[in-house]
Amino acid sequence: MAKFSIGIDFGTESARAVLVRVDNGEEVASAVHRYADGVIDERLPGTDIELEPDWALQNPADYLEAIKTAIPAVLREAGISPDDVIGIGIDFTSCTMLPTDKNGVPLCMKKEFKNNPHAWVKLWKHHAAQPEADRINQIARERGEKWLERYGGKISSEWFFPKCLQILNEAPEIYQAADKLIEAADWVVWQLTGEEKRSSCTAGYKAIWDPDEGFPSEEYFRAVHPEMENIVDEKMTRNIYFLGQKAGGLTAYMASVTGLKEGTPVAVANVDAHVSVPAMSVTEPGKMVMIMGTSICHMMVDKKFQPIPGACGIVKEGILPGYFGYEAGQSAVGDIYAWMVKNTVPPEYWEETRKRNMDIYQVLEEKAFGIKPGESGLLALDWWNGNRSVLVDADLTGVLLGYTLETKPEEIYRAIIEATAFGTYKIINSFEEKQIKVNELYACGGLPEKSRLVMQIFADVTGRKIKLSARPHTPAFGSAMFGAVAAGRANGGYNNIFEAVEHMAYLKEDYYSPDPESHKIYQQIFSEYDRLHDYFGRGENDVMKRLKKIKLKVKGEGVEKC
């Protein structure tokens, strides 16, 4: 009798569950549950309480609802017995975190706190903790904290401690009342199993934890804020569990609401980008996994630790057992394409979409395919949302150079795609300069599904083969693999993720190959990109920062006048 595991990917707007055959990885069923409250960025649900700019919250009740809806849905669709589900794994956006009481009840679910925005889940893209991140970085630099090198010298405002410090600064009563400050990923595992078993992935990538070094010191935290000195022991835990370990068994309550068996093994939680690495069958160095969508995450594993400019997290045991997991990224990719489509494509192109019953990306793509590398004379710097890779500088802005009176929208579209590919190539080069070879690329996410043009340009620019996920839901599938590992071989699963990959993971047969002629021309154009990258990005000409200062000043003065 075949055995199955379930993976659930908790995304930004919805959660997706897949039910997978453990012996061969076949996806038997899948279900999506859209969060009722989605991204909360205007006002608290059911109230008039408005949020400040840059806030982004979620309702933890939505996660529980997703579990109660999506698991029964995949069971129904698959038509299998709950007895044959041997394990569950989950992955999450991160850092998405919340304050709870000692029993794990979210403070936002308590009457006395529900009107305080700080009681709610802070979603990964909550960007209001920048001052806190600045302080955390400043103190770390002043003290020469060694762990900075694991994070490219800088902690992001999206991460765990800046969000904690924002609560402490702005809502000390919530901070006091919170027995726990916890990643939503780990909280959901707690809900499923009744056990607070935090993950090495969320701890390592978002909470400055290392298997050997642990968390930053009390002295450090005290320097950041006196009341934060014992944050780890007071509101977190030093017991961190590795990926692939079993967190616990499904509780009786969760069994009753999902239709699964009580005690079904649940894996330690993962992060969406990180779980995609084994899901793409990557279990060794030399292979870079790109999760390509509105932005790109670049994931690698290697046996050695090697600080790399722009690697925003290098975490031992962070992706696969026995390896350092490397994470780098580009802060906007599909977002820039979408910006262009929304803001700069003229009506005749949209009319063509109607006439030919295509979408606008298809129309642009078809036209842009007709343009050869180098033919437009255009070159862009892909910094529409700053640069979070090699330069780690949010104040940088986008550039387009080479305009003539003959420049066409499809040429601009192609130039923007090329720029994002140059951005990835720059990251690859920065790995290779540190002797971490990148031989092949592996792509999953929305873009590889949507755009042949994007993928071919990435192959041509980087001069590398790009293999593709065969899974429409790569992270959820990866979580299902970890579910099978949590079960263990004795229960019909696997003893480790490598075994699971061997039996369950596979790729598309098709892949993208670089065209040597195109790559040669792109090498020339990339050297121009590289030069402008350094000119604008490394202080030779800080025009972007000065323009931003003028912009802020002008806008500020505007506010004063009001």
Add this chain to the structure above:
Amino acid sequence: MAKFSIGIDFGTESARAVLVRVDNGEEVASAVHRYADGVIDERLPGTDIELEPDWALQNPADYLEAIKTAIPAVLREAGISPDDVIGIGIDFTSCTMLPTDKNGVPLCMKKEFKNNPHAWVKLWKHHAAQPEADRINQIARERGEKWLERYGGKISSEWFFPKCLQILNEAPEIYQAADKLIEAADWVVWQLTGEEKRSSCTAGYKAIWDPDEGFPSEEYFRAVHPEMENIVDEKMTRNIYFLGQKAGGLTAYMASVTGLKEGTPVAVANVDAHVSVPAMSVTEPGKMVMIMGTSICHMMVDKKFQPIPGACGIVKEGILPGYFGYEAGQSAVGDIYAWMVKNTVPPEYWEETRKRNMDIYQVLEEKAFGIKPGESGLLALDWWNGNRSVLVDADLTGVLLGYTLETKPEEIYRAIIEATAFGTYKIINSFEEKQIKVNELYACGGLPEKSRLVMQIFADVTGRKIKLSARPHTPAFGSAMFGAVAAGRANGGYNNIFEAVEHMAYLKEDYYSPDPESHKIYQQIFSEYDRLHDYFGRGENDVMKRLKKIKLKVKGEGVEKC
């Protein structure tokens, strides 16, 4: 009884005649005649003979037709007696030139030559003589020709001798058959009066002539091409007439077809941009006249000769008697706005134009007016059509810097307008660095009529008042003034252009004043423009040229494959 003069402005697509009262400058009537053949850039009229790229021809018959149509039309509209028309002046695009026989019959009107494109009028924007211009410049530099300094060190492919040399190179039989190679402006005066009286303006600005130095030497021309040695004496004339002189009286034939009196004085021909200076009432140094449309011409007069980077022509007696006339320019201004509107404005903006019954420029302008200087964080280099001002480099291309995911079309529109204003400011500065003061600006042409936003930004960027033409047809009006001067005071006109200006020229009462706060911010942004201008324009980073080389190579290879 009031006296009148007629001015005719021969433009690119049409000619416009105005009939003006000589005592007070009142415009009494005007008429437009659209050329039947317009700009000939695909095939010769009535044939299948295709033109090469970059060619642009005209049919001289269209000029004669314009005279025969537009003069009777203004006489009719004004309802005055031909006896009261005391003079005629004309101005023309330039260099627009043609080959004729010794009687002035255009070779394209002769059966044996009419199928040869080189027999036709080469319009100012005929750009196919670039190799010839390159040779003319190279030989001049090698020989250290002193006259180069009058032309910013470079002769344009649009000018007279490159066009002549192209005829000689590509159609020697036409060159041989041409008794005359002549500016269309001078040819029309010849047709009107029966006298070949060439103008100091066309000769000085387009044919390397100087009142003291004459034309370049035979040695120089021989070095360019042996058969060109005696081009001046064989196919031109050394008798050049100054602006304001009378070329002759209207012939009997022309009197019969126009309804004017035989012998009516006709002025020496002018060029459209140059005749706009007195038409804007500018008769002294310190006042820069800008003819603002698809491109901008910047015109100044001064008592001294002073080579200025980017002044593409400095001609003694070229604009006003007793002065050196300075010409500088930007190769694309309104053209860039039009490019943006055509290629990068999304449908919702066009829908707004329909709903509100506005044109797209009005919609963009309204939105862009709501943006403060510096508020968008955008900065552009206005080189969509190269840079023909300070840098004189056609291989430069446009840049837009400062894009974010929040950048809006109206911000781009404003940034492009600002860039063109920075381009003008750069020209103003290059005059002032050479002690030629620019105290005030005077604007005519299409843009001042169409866009308050453009004019305000130009005032704010340059920190200068901008006065405006009160004339809808500034060049034609200027020509009418010269018609009155050709008549002379004895015949009810004026003895010189200064007198004519005093009585006939006036400006709008409204003008644009710079806002000091905006100017202050623009000073900061201009210093960023300036730095990028030099970085990309003066060899620090020749990325634009290298991209252009790649582009040409890629396109060239494409052709080989076909």
